[in-house]
Amino acid sequence: MNKALLSVLLVLVALSSAFGKYIPKTGRRIPQTMARGWGDQQIWAQTYEEGLYWSRSRNKPLMVIFHLDECPHSQALKKVMSDSNEIQKTLDEEFIVLNLVYETTDKHLSPDGQYVPRIIFVDPSMTVRADIVGPYSNRMYTYEQSDATLLIKNMAKAKKLLKSEL
Amino acid sequence: MNKALLSVLLVLVALSSAFGKYIPKTGRRIPQTMARGWGDQQIWAQTYEEGLYWSRSRNKPLMVIFHLDECPHSQALKKVMSDSNEIQKTLDEEFIVLNLVYETTDKHLSPDGQYVPRIIFVDPSMTVRADIVGPYSNRMYTYEQSDATLLIKNMAKAKKLLKSEL
Numbered sequence: 001m002n003k004a005l006l007s008v009l010l011v012l013v014a015l016s017s018a019f020g021k022y023i024p025k026t027g028r029r030i031p032q033t034m035a036r037g038w039g040d041q042q043i044w045a046q047t048y049e050e051g052l053y054w055s056r057s058r059n060k061p062l063m064v065i066f067h068l069d070e071c072p073h074s075q076a077l078k079k080v081m082s083d084s085n086e087i088q089k090t091l092d093e094e095f096i097v098l099n100l101v102y103e104t105t106d107k108h109l110s111p112d113g114q115y116v117p118r119i120i121f122v123d124p125s126m127t128v129r130a131d132i133v134g135p136y137s138n139r140m141y142t143y144e145q146s147d148a149t150l151l152i153k154n155m156a157k158a159k160k161l162l163k164s165e166l
Numbered sequence: 167m168n169k170a171l172l173s174v175l176l177v178l179v180a181l182s183s184a185f186g187k188y189i190p191k192t193g194r195r196i197p198q199t200m201a202r203g204w205g206d207q208q209i210w211a212q213t214y215e216e217g218l219y220w221s222r223s224r225n226k227p228l229m230v231i232f233h234l235d236e237c238p239h240s241q242a243l244k245k246v247m248s249d250s251n252e253i254q255k256t257l258d259e260e261f262i263v264l265n266l267v268y269e270t271t272d273k274h275l276s277p278d279g280q281y282v283p284r285i286i287f288v289d290p291s292m293t294v295r296a297d298i299v300g301p302y303s304n305r306m307y308t309y310e311q312s313d314a315t316l317l318i319k320n321m322a323k324a325k326k327l328l329k330s331e332l
Contacts (some may be wrong), residue, residue: 022258031201032199033200039193041188046212089325100213
C-alpha cells in the first residue's frame with residue numbers, strides 16, 4: 001500500500017512539475033483554456049477575425065458563443081453543450097467555433113443587443129445569420145438549458161450554406 | 167507492484183474522465199490553453215480590444231506577442247520567456263499580456279511589417295510604444311533567445327507610463 005501511495009505521488013509530482021516554476025503570490029492557477037469549459041476537444045478560434053478566416057477558407061459555418069463566467073444561465077448552457085456528444089461531434093466536424101467573454105466592435109454580432117448567453121451563427125460568406133433564432137422574442141439569440149433540441153435544429157439550419165440556397 | 171500499477175492507472179482514468187465524453191476520430195486532443203506555452207500562470211487577454219480595456223482600466227502596460235507554433239524562432243523565444251521567473255513575475259504583476267497567432271486589423275501593431283516573433287508594447291493611454299525596440303534594425307520588434315536581458319530592460323521602459331513622463 002505504501003508503494004501504491006508512492007506511485008500516485010510520483011504521478012502527481014510529474015504532472016505539477018510540467019506547469020513550470022513561477023507561482024503567483026496568490027497561489028498556483030489552473031491554466032486558462034481556450035475552451036473555457038465549452039468543449040475541450042474543439043479547436044477554438046481566438047478572435048472573430050480568425051474565426052471568419054477559417055470559416056471562409058474551410059467553407060464551414062461559424063458559431064460565436066458570447067458568455068460570462070459569473071452568469072448562471074451561461075454556465076447552465078455550457079454544461080448542456082459540453083455534455084452533449086451530438087453537439088460536440090457536429091461542432092468539431094462541421095463548424096468553426098469561437099467563444100468570447102468580451103464583446104467585439106462588430107455590431108452585426110449583436111442584432112438585438114449585447115447579452116449573455118448569446119449564440120450567433122455566421123455563414124462562410126461572412127453573413128451573420130440573424131434569421132437563426134432561439135425561442136425567446138425578447139432576447140432572440142439566447143438559449144436556456146432546456147433548448148438543446150432547438151439549438152441542434154438551428155445548427156442544422158446553419159449548415160445549409162447561403163450560397164447553396166441561391 | 168501490481169497495486170502500484172493499479173493506482174497509477176486509477177489516477178490516469180480519473181484524469182481522463184475529467185475531459186468529457188466526446189473524442190474526435192483522430193484521437194483525443196490536448197486542450198488548447200490561452201497561454202500556448204508562453205506562461206501558464208499568466209492571465210491572458212483573448213483579444214486586442216480586451217487587452218486594451220484591461221490596460222486602460224488597470225493602468226498597466228500591455229505586451230502583445232505575435233508568434234507561430236511552426237516558427238522555430240518563436241519557439242526559442244517562448245522557452246526563454248516561459249522559463250524566466252523574473253519575466254513571468256513582472257508580466258503577471260505589472261503587465262497585461264496577450265499572445266496572438268493571427269494578425270489584427272490594427273496597423274499600429276505592425277510598425278515595420280508583419281513577422282514573428284514580434285513583441286509590441288502598448289501604453290495604458292492606448293499609444294503603441296513604437297520607440298521600444300529590439301536589437302535588429304531590419305525587424306525592429308523581434309527578439310532572439312539571447313536577447314532576454316534587453317527584453318527585461320524594455321519591459322522596465324514600458325512600465326514608465328507616458329502620462330507620468332509629461
